[in-house]
Amino acid sequence: MLVHRGFSRPAPADTALTIGNFDGVHLGHRALLARLGEVAHARSLLPSALTFEPHPREYFSPEAAPTRLSTLREKLEMIAAEGVRFACVGRFNGALAALSADDFIRRVLIDTLRVRHLIIGDDFRFGADRAGDFAQLAAAGERHGFIVEAMHSVVVDGERVSSSGVRDALDQGELDRAERLLGRPYAIDGRIVHGQKLGRRLGFATANILIKHDRPPLRGVFAVEVKGLGGPGSAPLAGVANLGVRPSADRQTRPLLETHLFDFDRDIYGAHLRVRFLKKLRDEMTFPSLDALRAQIGRDIAAAREFFATGRPADAADAFSTSSHSPTAPLCPPIL
Incomplete structure (x- = not known):
């Protein structure tokens, strides 16, 4: 074009x-x-x-x-x-x-x-x-x-299709409704950047994409599919992703999309990916320790794997009292 x-x-x-x-x-x-x-x-x-x-x-x-x-x-x-x-x-x-x-x-x-x-x-x-x-x-x-x-x-389904309707569906975590209005799953494109590498020490490396605009239309932890790491026509890769702001210790407020790909271990810095959001698992949380963070990431991964296996993911956050968390921190800091 x-x-x-x-x-x-x-x-x-x-x-x-x-x-x-x-x-x-x-x-x-x-x-x-x-x-x-x-x-x-x-x-x-x-x-x-x-x-x-x-x-x-x-x-x-x-x-x-x-x-x-x-x-x-x-x-x-x-x-x-x-x-x-x-x-x-x-x-x-x-x-x-x-x-x-x-x-x-x-x-x-x-x-x-x-x-x-x-x-x-x-x-x-x-x-x-x-x-x-x-x-x-x-x-x-x-x-x-x-x-x-x-x-x-x-x-x-009785709803006028509009960009504002899609935004509302994404804000509410209604990814099925957003997909009906779009005619496809909602997706974000971006290039993988380096991060702090904390996740590797936790055992959950992520591919990190800086979001170009300060206010993405959705936030939280999601089951996702990723395109862009295979040849033309290759199947998407499954994973779990967090979309939110960096921790205050990083002294940046630009939102970051962090994706952990299942059963994947390749150097993909600089690759341009498309991340498709299929199911919201939970809102963002803060954690009292790295051990608590590690345990929750494990639950997020299990919930996303269950979604891909059955379409009925478990509540990824049910082990935590919602009163003990504030929806401000991402799944984990940028870690590649």
Whole structure:
């Protein structure tokens, strides 16, 4: 997929275009992208997407912005997998936010993106103060010779599919619900980094991935599958993972994803992995000693193995009174 950043270069061909943040690329996004592909094929247009970085809500109110479901890299990879061949990443800044709806249509959609067929979600708004709507796009299309089409929402089990719904499911630990809305298990990609190696002394080495954003949409201990350590088509590896912040002794607050792979002992520093979250086992905990931590990690591993064997994991935290722990520490410090 060809990617342009900004609006300084025109698209390489006339486009069938969709616009959105595409956070998580859930089933609603995928339905829209499937329709985009149909239109592009029928009209011999380039299937294209316009997205923004940062998310507009991160620009206007960073403290209240939603957690991200996917990084820009993950998002671009997922929309490419849905058939998009050209993506434009618009930097969302003051200049773009101040652009009037009419100027957005003329300068971005027509002059830069060469739109001939535009497909948008049913709640799409654009331009300064979000003044632009479907009616304005349709009128512009009649004047400038492009078609505008609105996609209706996708509903799964009575719930409208949305990025906010996925975030809520992940925050509540409802990974089955998140998977139904996404059409796949929720996953995080990243590169393995070095850590403190404490886990090796505890007997549970982990692959550690720094999370690019400060607020991941889920936290806790999970049964996971990992892709990226075999050749194309290789089976995923099973494991248990903690997603949370580093201990205060490490003097960092960036969240860390730590994954212990079952029956695995290879040097994989620098590898790029995809970790798929299948079942939440428990929240994060603090422990009175390294021995208590070691024992709990053993229970987490047993619970995850039981999940993969039967689909009915034991309660990994049932040996501890919840009143004696605070949900602040990860499974173990970064240890590779």
